[in-house]
Amino acid sequence: MIMEKKNPCIVMVPSPGLSHLIPLVEFAKNLTSFFLHHHKIDNLHVKLLIPTLGPPSSSMNSILNTKSLPPNITFTLLPQVNPQDLNITDAKPQPATLMQLAVKQSLPFIHQQLTNLTSTNHYHLVSIVFSLFSTDVIHLAKEFNLLSYVFFASGASFLSFCLHLPHLDEQQQQQHDDDDESFLFHHQFTETNGNNGVHIPGCPVPFQVQDFPAPVLYQRSSQAYKSFLGVCREYSLVDGVIVNTFTDLESDAIKAIEDQAKTRNNNANSPFVYPIGPLIQTATTNQVNRLECLTWLDNQPPKSVLYISFGSGGTVSQEQLNEIAFGLELSGNKFLWVLRAPNSFGGSAYLKEQKEDPLHYLPSGFLDRTKGQGLVVTSWAPQVEILAHGSTGGFLTHCGWNSILESVVYGVPMIAWPLFAEQSMNAVLLKDVLKVALMPEKAEDEDGIIKREGIANVIMRIMEENKEGLEIRKRIKEFSDAAAAAAISENGGSSAEAFLSVAEKFKSRI
Structure with a gap:
């Protein structure tokens, strides 16, 4: 009797939140493609076990759309974790704590999934790759005798x-x-x-x-x-730690x-660290606002539009939202603004999808007064396509790492506006080390609100043809070229070498 050969399987466990899921999915796509083309292994399977806090958002559903995933990448949404069941003791729980505890509470279900995979004659488990806040699964890796790698979706x-x-x-x-x-x-x-x-x-x-x-x-x-x-x-x-960065961007830290x-x-x-970036989405499957944004950009002059987005969950207060609106108006610069309803906590929408209409929170008459100047869309936009568009000349960003990499890849100068998590550290890297971003100055008063005059000033500094702006454009063009040279491709850049190194670790277990 001939025994059927088992399919090698790598299990991936993202932390809750789109910023962890997106790059891990891109890594999975690259991994299966690599084994197919370089090792003629067409049966490598990647299984995503996804802890969830609440129901999946529309953005998550679009990322996990089976039409956009190869057939050998599958996923299981683990039972929803109720935040009230997490035994939170801090008065104001941090998103990082919620994510870590959600994964911890999902461990029995992850264990069951691993048991199911190993008990069949279909799969041979090779490794667990898990996100930044999913480290509790390392103990399951030891129990099932698997390689364990962190996929670090920051820098x-x-x-x-x-x-x-x-x-x-x-x-x-x-x-x-x-x-x-x-x-x-x-x-x-x-x-x-x-x-x-x-x-x-x-x-x-x-x-x-x-x-x-x-x-x-x-x-x-x-x-x-x-x-x-x-x-x-x-x-x-x-x-080892697989990091979504590349050597020319952060050589000192990697060393x-x-x-x-x-x-x-x-x-x-x-090696302990494998810099395999930049891994970014090459296209977005979510069609919300896509046609409207790209059609509007098609009608704007080259490098004239400031794109404004605070990522998948960033929010600002009502007072700060007003100042941004008046600052855009005051600058006279063209803009495309992805608007989200205000909240005093900068990450309020990161783990919870908003239902309210953000347009209700804009200053009275703002949309009429800026009708020829800008476009406001709600909650989501096709960011990769916007940054790649020839009319986009700047990016006001919350400094999430995925957004930073996308901006670097497409050579778009940034205005750094960090909100929570490690974003302020990223902003320092962009402004003081890489020198590809400016930051607006906060007012001297204690409320920390950035005023409209400061917003208008930093927009003009980054968008106009002045010495400062030109130098930033030159710098980010150099990093954009370096990103292209480093990227995982047939050309064998630095990230391709790191990717090959970690792939060989997996292959040794197949």
Whole structure:
């Protein structure tokens, strides 16, 4: 009797949220294509096990549309996790905490799925690849004797911080044994006494306390801090970290991570970090607002339009929304604005789809006054096509990593407007290290609102043919060319080499 050969299978577990799902799906597509064309392996299967907080959004449904996925990439939406069942102890839970706890609560279902896959004669499990906040599945990887890799959907600079955080926490314990404050809490009081900020391995410029993600600013006994620290500690236990970046963009951070890994693992020869980016969507399957946006752009002059979007879940307050509207009006510059209903928390729509009409929150008469100047669309737009369009000359962005990579790939200068998570760290990288973005100045008062005059000023600085704007355009064109050279392709760029290296690790188990 001839035994049927089992299909090799790689399981992928994204964290909740589109910014984690999108690049992981793109990685899966590249992986199956690579094994088919380079190793003639046409039966590699990728199974996505997707933890969910609430029902899937329309954007998630479009990404997981079976028409846009190859037949050997399938997915299972795990049972919805109710946020009320997560045993949240912090008064204001952070999205990072919610995502980590949602994955933790989904572990029994992930275990069952792995058991089902291994108990059939159809699949041979090779590895688990999991997202930034899905590190709890590393214990399942050990139980099922699988390779374990983190797919890090942010940059190498933030990864370096995450790997360095346990060391900083240990220092804090040694220096302030009975103190419940985080190391950054103490640091913020020394900044005024000549301290130059917090230095992270591989980052050429220091970061200020306000640049770091909110969870690490909490007390050390808080759920947010402990959850984030626990995730960072797990990174040192995996077989490697696959990072959606490329060497020319973050060479110092990548080298620092590799050096730390060699020290930690007694100078091991195997790479720890695999920079395989930029992995971005090449086209969007969601047709909402697509025709309207692209038709409008077709009728605008080259490089004349400022595109404004705060990502898949970013929000601003009503007062700040008003100032953005008046700032656009004041600048006189053409714009395409993806509008979302206001909220005082910058990530309020990240894990929960909004139902209300954002247009109701615009200043009275704004749409009439700017009818020939701009286009406002609600909630979603075909971002990749917009950034690739010849009429787009600038991007006001929340500094989410996917948006940054898309802007870099298409050579679009940025106005950095970070809202939450690691976005302020990304903004520092864009403005002070890569020098491909400007930031509007906040007003001196305590409300932190960026006023219309400052918004109009930064728009004109980035969009007009001045020395500053031209220099930024030159810089981002260089990174755009480097991204094309590095990308996973037949040309064998730096990311292609890293991709080949991690693919060979998978192949060794097939």
